[in-house]
Amino acid sequence: MRSTTLGRAADGDLTTRARIRDAAIEVFGERGFATGVRAIATAAGVSPGLVNHHFGSKDGLRAECDAYVLESIRAAKSESLRNPTPAGLLAALADIEGFAPVVAYVVRSLQTGGALAVSLFEQMVANAEQYLAEGVEAGTLRPSRDATARARYLATTGGGGLLLFLQLRADSGGRIDYRKALREYADQMMLPALEIHTEGLLTDSMMLDTLLDKPTPRPGQGD
Structure with a gap:
């Protein structure tokens, strides 16, 4: 998946179903999940009836958006870990703003909370274990x-x-310029993150060894 295109083909050709899904991801991320089908249909350039025809309901549409966003993240992470290259890293950094709709959607879901947010996060964990x-x-x-x-x-x-x-970059109305914020995030966080992940942080293993050697309390024992 090209992050900048939310799955669009190189020539911009999309099926109607995919066009609605992409519009929904952007609209939900910008306005929240209380947004109605009509607003999504307008953004996609279709009728509300066509949205329901393809997805059955707004809940069905959100489920497909969740699945697509999760798979997009998993595929990008998997590729970067299975086949890391200097060119691939530099391309991802150059294209970081293109992840804005996906990131906005995930952030909105987690901020909204509830069972769907829990489900989304648990699937993110499962996908992380896989990649x-x-x-x-x-x-x-x-x-x-x-x-x-x-x-x-x-x-x-x-x-x-x-x-x-991201939250620290929200304006007084709670709005976030995700493209700008993601660029700042990459510029500020990529080097220390790669340094820690590549070279480590602690100079010896004392704390890890202590934790691994700590006896496991049996049932009924105190601390």
Whole structure:
């Protein structure tokens, strides 16, 4: 997937279903999930009836948007870990603003909360475990003592850090210029993130060794 195009073909040709989905991702991200089908139809240049024809309801449309956004993130992460190249990294950095609609959609979903937000996050964790495993298999990542826990940690800290970074850039009305904010995020965070992930932070393993050697309390024991 090209991040700048939300799945559009190179010549801009989209099926009606895909055009509605892409419009919905952008509209939901900008205005929230209370936005009605009519506004999405207007953005897509179709009738509200055609939206319902393709997706059954707004809930059906949101489910498809969730699935598409999740797969877009997973595919991009997987490619960067299975086949990392200098050209690929530089291209992703040059194109960082193109992720704005997807990031806005995820942020809006997590801020809205509820069962759908929980489901979205849990799928993000599952996807992270998958693409991290692909990185281990490809030899670009070190294996983990607990691959599931590592995936949840990275999804939580990465997502939480990005949410905080973006929220601090909201204007007085709560609006965020996602394209500008993502460029700032890449400029400020990429170097320290890669440094920590590549070279590590601690100079020895004392704290990790202490945690690994800590006895596990049996049921009924106190702290």
